[in-house]
Amino acid sequence: MNSSSFIKNPEMYSLFDYASQWYMNCNHVMSTYKFETLNGQLSFPLLFEVLKKAHLISYSSNEIEALLYNLWGENFDKFNGLVANLLFDFGYLGTFIVTALYVYLVWILRPVRNRLSFSKLLVLGGLFLLPAMGIFNSQMKTIAYNALIIYSAIVYMYMVIRVDKRKVSSP
Known part of the structure; x- marks a missing residue:
């Protein structure tokens, strides 16, 4: 515990220290950005795995750690935050586009007349994980999050189509 801290409770200090590591790491990692992107390898590993299985690309998920170590040094496996991952994956413009798309999706799925359908709630649950867990590292780097x-x-589209069919067929 830092003696100059105004937080004197060691548990509280540890909590804030742990949850704020991404801030310094993110700034440090982003300062090393040299306008070379990873073309989605951090954000869409499921797509790269599918393309590899289809023998369309040569890709190894183990190589990404080595690549990140070369780019970020000792911060390659630390809490770097979502923005650092997006920056290295898509560059400045791509990060802006992904962020704008995220905001647009959340806006589209917002409650209407103080009501939120189950299908919208299903999608929002997955979308809200991204910023909620973003302080630790990007959830987008996991195949499980991509699958989610x-x-x-798919379930949202099925439910929306099913509801639309019911509206058309009901008298």
Whole structure:
């Protein structure tokens, strides 16, 4: 515990220290950015795995750690935050586009007349994980999160189409 801290409770200090590591790490990692992107390898590993299984690309998920170590040094496996991952994955413009798309999706799925359908809630649950867990590292780097987004989008579309068919067929 830092003696100059105004927080004197060691448990509280540890909590704040742990939850704020991403801030310094993110700033440090982003300061090393040299306008070379990873073309989605951090954000869409499921897509890269599918393309590898289809023998369309040569890709190894183990190589990404070595690549990140070369780019970020000792911060390659630390809490770097979502923005650092997006920056290295898509560059400045791509980060802005991904962020704008995220805001647009959340806005579209917002409650209407103080009501939120189950299908919207299903998708929002997955979307809210991204910023909620973003302080630790990007959830987008996991294949399971990619699958969650795809499955929830499929279920959402199915539920919306099913509801639309009911409206058309009911008198």
